[in-house]
Amino acid sequence: EDQVTQSPEALRLQEGESSSLNCSYTVSGLRGLFWYRQDPGKGPEFLFTLYSAGEEKEKERLKATLTKKESFLHITAPKPEDSATYLCAVQAVGGRGSTLGRLYFGRGTQLTVWP
């Protein structure tokens, strides 16, 4: 069964303290991996798409990387406004029980950055 696991569940950082969030997946074949940011009471907001191992994407203080079985979201010198829940989702190529429209989300990492 396809599965996405995010760790840690919660992370508290001091402003400027860099760290990484992890997303591991066990889909039969990866078509795409997606990162989202969700603020309290709002819908998720798309951040990045990664398609193949070795790929990297950057946006301001965030950099997403992908290996064959996991992805990392690196946060460099975070600020309080980076506080949010970060969600990872995967789309499988196919295989038993999977179709292209299925998206599997992890439970998210709640990031808090304090001044």
Add this chain to the structure above:
Amino acid sequence: EAQVTQNPRYLITVTGKKLTVTCSQNMNHEYMSWYRQDPGLGLRQIYYSMNVEVTDKGDVPEGYKVSRKEKRNFPLILESPSPNQTSLYFCASSAYTSVGEQYFGPGTRLTVT
């Protein structure tokens, strides 16, 4: 402005009373999807639609119905709501070529008593 709208935003109802949550997008997206979000369980896919008249089940379709008669609209129907369907619901849309790059609606908080 590109957006996904949902109505209502908040709804309190009673067990067994049929309800519909509407979802509309103005981006001409082929793909639309419904999710529910529960504490500790994360975001789970209910149904999705790859295009008009094409729908398929996600992780948790039991107790829900959908239809896609127009490209812009994708309503979620609860024919006989039960308390275990109390949740925060999100609608999302994206282009067919990049299904995972979704725009999400603001959410509908549903309480079934």
